[in-house]
Amino acid sequence: MTDIRSKAKLADLPFDRRTLMLGTTAGLTAVAAGGLTALAPSSASAAPQINKPAPDFTAVDSNGKTQSLADLRGKVVALEWTNHDCPYVRKHYNTGNMQALQRQAADAGIVWLSVISSPPGEQGNVTPEKANELTQTRKAAPTAVLLDPKGQMGRAYDARTTPHMFLINAEGTLVYMGGIDSIPSTRADDLEKATPYFRDAMAAVAKGEPVKNAVTRPYGCSVKYTTS
Amino acid sequence: MPGRGTVARMSGVFDRRNLMSLALPMATLAVLLLAAKPTVALESTATTSPRVTATLISDAAQVTPGQTFRVGLRQKLALHWHTYWKNSGDAGAPPEIRLSLPDGASAGEIVWPGPDRIPAGPVMNYGYENEIVFPISVTVPRDAQPGQSFAVRAEAEWLVCERECIPEKGSFTLDIPIGDAAVAAASDIQAAFATADTRKPLSSPWTTRLAPEGDALALTVEGADLTRTAVKGAYFYPATWGVVDHAAPQQLSLSDGVLTLALAKGQTFNPEAKADGLLAVTDGGGVTRWFEINPSISTAPGSANPAPSVIETLPLWQTALFAFLGGLILNLMPCVFPVLAIKATAIAKLSGGALREVRLAGAYYTLGVLVAFAALAGTLLAVRAGGTAVGWGFQFQSPLFVAGMSWLLLAIGLNLSGVFEVGLGVGGTGQQLAQKSGHAGSFFTGLLAVVVATPCTAPFMGAAIGAALTAPVYICLLIFLAMGLGLAAPYALLGIFPGLARALPRPGAWMVRLRQAMAFPMYASAAWLVWVLSQQIGDFGVLIALSGALLVALAAWMYGIAQHGTGRGLVSRGLATAAIAGTLGLLVQLNGATPGAAARSETAAGANYEPFSNARLEALRREGKPVFVNMTAAWCITCLVNERTTLSTDAVQQAFRDRGIVYLKGDWTNRDPEIGAYLRSFNRDGLPFYAFYPAGGRDPVVLPPVLTEAMVVGELERASKSASIAPPSNR
Numbered sequence: 027m028t029d030i031r032s033k034a035k036l037a038d039l040p041f042d043r044r045t046l047m048l049g050t051t052a053g054l055t056a057v058a059a060g061g062l063t064a065l066a067p068s069s070a071s072a073a074p075q076i077n078k079p080a081p082d083f084t085a086v087d088s089n090g091k092t093q094s095l096a097d098l099r100g101k102v103v104a105l106e107w108t109n110h111d112c113p114y115v116r117k118h119y120n121t122g123n124m125q126a127l128q129r130q131a132a133d134a135g136i137v138w139l140s141v142i143s144s145p146p147g148e149q150g151n152v153t154p155e156k157a158n159e160l161t162q163t164r165k166a167a168p169t170a171v172l173l174d175p176k177g178q179m180g181r182a183y184d185a186r187t188t189p190h191m192f193l194i195n196a197e198g199t200l201v202y203m204g205g206i207d208s209i210p211s212t213r214a215d216d217l218e219k220a221t222p223y224f225r226d227a228m229a230a231v232a233k234g235e236p237v238k239n240a241v242t243r244p245y246g247c248s249v250k251y252t253t254s
Numbered sequence: 255m256p257g258r259g260t261v262a263r264m265s266g267v268f269d270r271r272n273l274m275s276l277a278l279p280m281a282t283l284a285v286l287l288l289a290a291k292p293t294v295a296l297e298s299t300a301t302t303s304p305r306v307t308a309t310l311i312s313d314a315a316q317v318t319p320g321q322t323f324r325v326g327l328r329q330k331l332a333l334h335w336h337t338y339w340k341n342s343g344d345a346g347a348p349p350e351i352r353l354s355l356p357d358g359a360s361a362g363e364i365v366w367p368g369p370d371r372i373p374a375g376p377v378m379n380y381g382y383e384n385e386i387v388f389p390i391s392v393t394v395p396r397d398a399q400p401g402q403s404f405a406v407r408a409e410a411e412w413l414v415c416e417r418e419c420i421p422e423k424g425s426f427t428l429d430i431p432i433g434d435a436a437v438a439a440a441s442d443i444q445a446a447f448a449t450a451d452t453r454k455p456l457s458s459p460w461t462t463r464l465a466p467e468g469d470a471l472a473l474t475v476e477g478a479d480l481t482r483t484a485v486k487g488a489y490f491y492p493a494t495w496g497v498v499d500h501a502a503p504q505q506l507s508l509s510d511g512v513l514t515l516a517l518a519k520g521q522t523f524n525p526e527a528k529a530d531g532l533l534a535v536t537d538g539g540g541v542t543r544w545f546e547i548n549p550s551i552s553t554a555p556g557s558a559n560p561a562p563s564v565i566e567t568l569p570l571w572q573t574a575l576f577a578f579l580g581g582l583i584l585n586l587m588p589c590v591f592p593v594l595a596i597k598a599t600a601i602a603k604l605s606g607g608a609l610r611e612v613r614l615a616g617a618y619y620t621l622g623v624l625v626a627f628a629a630l631a632g633t634l635l636a637v638r639a640g641g642t643a644v645g646w647g648f649q650f651q652s653p654l655f656v657a658g659m660s661w662l663l664l665a666i667g668l669n670l671s672g673v674f675e676v677g678l679g680v681g682g683t684g685q686q687l688a689q690k691s692g693h694a695g696s697f698f699t700g701l702l703a704v705v706v707a708t709p710c711t712a713p714f715m716g717a718a719i720g721a722a723l724t725a726p727v728y729i730c731l732l733i734f735l736a737m738g739l740g741l742a743a744p745y746a747l748l749g750i751f752p753g754l755a756r757a758l759p760r761p762g763a764w765m766v767r768l769r770q771a772m773a774f775p776m777y778a779s780a781a782w783l784v785w786v787l788s789q790q791i792g793d794f795g796v797l798i799a800l801s802g803a804l805l806v807a808l809a810a811w812m813y814g815i816a817q818h819g820t821g822r823g824l825v826s827r828g829l830a831t832a833a834i835a836g837t838l839g840l841l842v843q844l845n846g847a848t849p850g851a852a853a854r855s856e857t858a859a860g861a862n863y864e865p866f867s868n869a870r871l872e873a874l875r876r877e878g879k880p881v882f883v884n885m886t887a888a889w890c891i892t893c894l895v896n897e898r899t900t901l902s903t904d905a906v907q908q909a910f911r912d913r914g915i916v917y918l919k920g921d922w923t924n925r926d927p928e929i930g931a932y933l934r935s936f937n938r939d940g941l942p943f944y945a946f947y948p949a950g951g952r953d954p955v956v957l958p959p960v961l962t963e964a965m966v967v968g969e970l971e972r973a974s975k976s977a978s979i980a981p982p983s984n985r
Contacts (some may be wrong), residue, residue: 062515073499113421149418177375186344186377186501203521210347212413212421241521243495247419248345251375 029125059118061175073184076240080192080200081182085141087170088157093139095198102136102231104224105192106168107143107185109150110160113212114246115188119164124189127206128167134232135188140168143180150188151175175250187246191224195231202227204242296439297328301424304484305335305414310406310426311387313447316437317430319398325428326387327351327410332905335416336381343379343500347421349412356405358395364388368451368532368544369491373876374417377862378500379459380491387450403429416518429477455532455544462549464529470934471498471517473531473549480513487536487953488984490515491544496522497529503872505935506953516935525551536953573729574736581740618693620742622700627738631731653790654841656889660783661806661837662702667776668807674814703741740822789888789923802840809833862907866920868928875951880915882970883954885929885943887922892959893942900961909967914949948973 074081080103084094095103106124108115131138142157144150152160157171165206174180183192183203193202207220227237296312307330314323327349329337340347353361366388369380411423438444473490488506493497498713502518513535523529530548537543573678668674739746780803787795812830864870866883874881884901886893900906901917910917920929922941933943936956944957946969955973957966 108617111418113419181376184376212347213411243522244344245347246345247415248374248377248379250417251377253375 037083074182074192074200074203076200076203078200079136079198080194083172083179083182085172085174085179087139087172088154088161089170090154091170093170093172095194098137099198100131100196102134102196102228103194104131104136104138104228105183106140107183107188107190108140109142109144109188109247109250110152110164111149112247114210117212117214117217118189118206119166121217123217124163124206125164125166125222127228130225131228132167132169136228136232139166140166140171141174141179141185142171143174143177143185144250145175145177148177148250148252149247150250175252177249180249180251185249186242187244189246189251190244190249191227193224193227193231193237201231201237202240203244204239205244208242210243210245257796274884281285282363296430298426298428301422301426303414303420303422305332305416305420306330306337306412306422308410308412308422308424308426310408310410310428311439311443311446312406312428312430313429313438313439313444314438314529316435317394317398317404318433318436319400320386320396321436322391322393323436324389324447325353325406325408326389326447326450327408327412327426328385329382329412330385330386331383334383335414336379336383337386337412337414338379338381339466340366341380341491341495342379343372344377345374346379346381346415347413349410351388351390352409353390353392354390354407354409355392356395356398358397359404360393362391364390365454368455368534368542369452369453371489373501373872376501380500385446385449386453387446389447389450389482397747398432400432400434402432404432404809405429406478453544455546458545458547460547460635462533462547464551466519466523466551469519471519473515473517473533475513475515475547476511476771477513478511481510482508483538485535486538486540487534487542488513488515489534490517490531490547491534492520492529492531494531497531498523503868503935505932507821507935507937514937527766548615570606574732577733577736578743581737582743602885614693615696616746618696619700620739620746622697622702623704623742624700624735624738625697626701627734627741628731631734635727635730646919653787653795656783656787656790657795657802657841660780660787660799661802663776663780663783664803664806665810667773667780668810670773670776671770673807673810675817700742704738783889786888786923798840798843802837805833805837805840809837851886862902862910863917863919865889866918866929866932868932871918874916874918875947878950880949881918881947882910882915883918883920883943883945883947885920885922885933885941887941889923890941896942896944896959896961900963900966903963905963906966909970914971915946915970946970946973 045202048216058100080095082095084092087093109208110116115124128138142150142152144152144232147157152173154173160166161168161171172179183190185192191202191204191206192200195201206224207217207222209216209220221239223239223242226239230237271827296315298310300307300309309328310325311328312323312325314321317323323557327347331337340348342348351364355361367382367386369382370381372381372383392406398404406428408426409423411421411540413419413421425593439482458475460475460480462473462475465472465474477487485506485508489504490498492500497520499518499520505516507514507516528548529551531544532544533547534542534544784796784803787799803927809830812826812833816824816826816830863884866885871881871883884893884897887895888894909915919928920932922929933940936943936945942959944959944961945954946957947954952973957969
């Protein structure tokens with residue numbers, strides 16, 4: 027490459043060229059490799075996606091027990107983001123709609139986790155005792171109520187509203203995310219008219235069928251994430 | 255709250271405008287006086303909560319049979335409380351209004367005023383603060399009887415939120431007299447409508463299209479009036495949920511006549527469906543207007559050009575010419591210097607050679623440059639097709655590449671120093687093959703020139719390369735090849751005009767001196783790359799790089815002994831080969847090293863900057879703080895020079911402090927998808943990159959890649975000033 031003397035000798039030429047090619051191809055391969063490694067990890071931090079592994083989580087429930095998705099492998103898991111003072115959440119609890127879904131889940135062997143991502147001082151934040159009291163007084167039937175005051179689990183799932191529903195199949199794949207039903211209102215009488223997206227999703231998974239409307243619009247109050 | 259002040263300001267404006275709009279009703283003043291009916295404020299009794307005072311208003315105080323007029327739900331909101339647009343964003347819900355009208359009357363839909371963005375942490379909502387009117391057109395039946403009254407009843411429900419949300423509802427009644435002449439409502443009611451009308455969506459005069467690119471969407475708007483001076487901000491409000499990720503920042507880029515917004519695809523984006531919505535455009539005076547757009551969706555990626563910018567507005571030959579000039583300038587860039595060294599020695603060699611040889615060497619060198627450019631373009635295109643945005647100079651983000659490069663440069667340096675010779679061996683050879691060797695040398699010199707030069711291309715070519723990479727494949731290749739020709743031009747010229755070669759000095763002892771001197775830029779580059787490696791993977795990288803360097807030196811020395819010895823030097827050659835193998839073994843070690851584990855030397859307590867993150871940038875902008883963003887990398891020499899000579903100087907740092915500017919620095923030494931995406935949103939693919947976000951959440955000003963103190967301070971001054979004159983009307 028840089029030979030000043032033009033009287034190069036035959037025996038050396040192969041080595042000469044080999045060195046050159048080695049260097050340059052190493053360089054170009056590194057370019058390509060750089061490009062390829064650039065491809066691989068790009069989806070890791072992105073928002074959850076349907077038919078992809080659901081983001082892992084570890085959170086303490088209202089009984090002090092640590093729940094993690096890894097431990098629940100083999101079970102279908104339903105996630106419900108909640109805030110008991112949000113009018114949209116109240117619509118579903120006051121009418122008994124949410125409790126009915128929770129019982130339906132329990133009957134089908136589905137683990138139902140209610141998640142509270144409100145930090146202290148924000149609407150919906152509760153002590154573990156208050157969480158249990160709410161479950162009792164509302165006759166709710168979740169498997170557990172997870173407390174996520176730092177919003178880590180909420181952000182991992184990109185949960186934006188209360189309620190915001192997710193369904194994870196036994197293989198840990200996210201199969202539903204979105205609204206509880208199709209009519210975004212606080213009116214109780216809309217329940218009957220609405221398409222019950224989440225109920226349909228649970229039924230489909232229980233039967234081993236694909237979920238028809240796997241991504242729908244979540245509606246409700248915004249999740250009151252901590253700003254710190 | 256900037257929003258509040260704005261609305262107050264606007265209503266002031268429209269009081270005046272209202273006087274003008276009263277000019278027409280003045281004609282009916284006589285009628286009015288005769289009828290002895292004063293204009294009455296037509297506003298229903300209010301439904302009041304601590305959050306909202308809601309009424310039903312009418313813009314007509316008296317209606318005539320067949321007249322079309324407007325009623326509206328008027329909401330006066332307490333500070334920080336908001337109600338929603340028809341697409342409420344991530345949370346919330348739009349108001350619902352049900353009208354009951356006399357038989358034969360008809361009503362239209364709500365004409366939704368253009369909304370503002372109302373972020374809440376990672377959630378983005380679209381709605382209104384302060385005061386808003388939701389207008390609906392109503393037509394009085396032709397057989398309505400003057401003297402009677404026209405009763406409008408409204409049942410409305412709305413959700414009002416601050417951090418918490420409260421559903422509210424109200425029933426409203428208006429009895430509007432029916433007469434022989436129309437009478438407009440009193441000025442305060444007109445003013446309320448007028449305020450809402452400043453947000454009334456206008457029909458868009460522009461052609462718009464939406465192009466999906468992986469997880470992203472590019473919204474392109476074309477119109478001659480879309481210039482950098484006329485447009486200071488833009489935001490796309492999709493009419494329905496799921497088209498666009500509402501919370502993702504929308505990065506604006508503008509070239510005259512073309513506006514592009516980089517959007518994140520929503521969860522249910524469907525290229526078959528409509529993606530209509532409102533484009534909010536904020537002009538130089540800080541006034542925002544909303545335009546209804548229904549962009550066509552280009553489904554076949556590559557068939558449409560998603561980010562036209564410079565490329566589309568310039569004829570192809572001009573684009574190529576600029577790329578060629580860019581390539582030519584590359585010869586003068588600091589990191590091409592090691593390559594210049596190679597070239598200088600090569601030219602020195604040529605001065606003694608035959609004419610035909612000179613020509614061929616030039617041709618081979620050019621070919622090498624072009625092949626390297628084509629390979630780089632191809633790799634970038636392939637990776638881009640995979641949906642990941644990589645940056646120009648990205649190969650320097652791979653520690654493997656950096657270590658390999660430093661050893662290669664060391665080996666070249668040792669060769670120049672005379673430790674070993676390339677192509678000097680035992681046994682005789684024909685002139686033919688020697689020539690071939692020379693040509694292969696020229697070819698690979700060309701390849702090397704490009705590979706080493708890439709980090710320097712960004713300053714001059716950053717924007718053009720960014721545009722090229724979003725352009726159709728053939729244009730992209732054309733630009734890269736034109737750049738390659740530019741880089742090769744000085745050398746190729748020697749081939750085309752052999753007279754120049756003849757004018758070159760005769761070979762002599764000076765060549766040996768020159769060659770030896772040229773070894774030092776090589777060593778310097780190798781040393782710099784070791785430092786880059788230390789930034790990437792810390793002290794472990796330095797250990798590996800230096801051990802490798804030792805082995806390379808050993809190999810070179812051994813090989814040199816074999817060359818100078820009398821025998822065949824099998825032992826020396828064997829040792830040299832073993833050393834090279836050991837070096838390659840070290841490279842494997844690097845593979846396992848985790849990038850990012852670098853001991854960052856500068857993030858100490860005394861640091862005058864904060865590390866860049868999108869979240870931090872968004873938070874600061876929401877607070878209305880001015881922000882200066884600097885994207886840098888250890889392998890970007892221009893970046894480091896800019897920092898030393900400009901950004902870190904007392905004058906600039908003082909200017910930052912005086913204006914309360916938060917200095918965010920992003921380090922792209924290792925691959926970082928967040929920074930990659932950020933640069934892409936500006937249509938850039940390389941470093942350096944500097945952007946200034948003036949106070950008040952205004953849109954950023956992108957600074958040129960080569961900075962001077964006066965320029966930076968001047969730019970801060972200019973941007974801050976225009977910001978203080980025109981507070982944003984759209985948050």
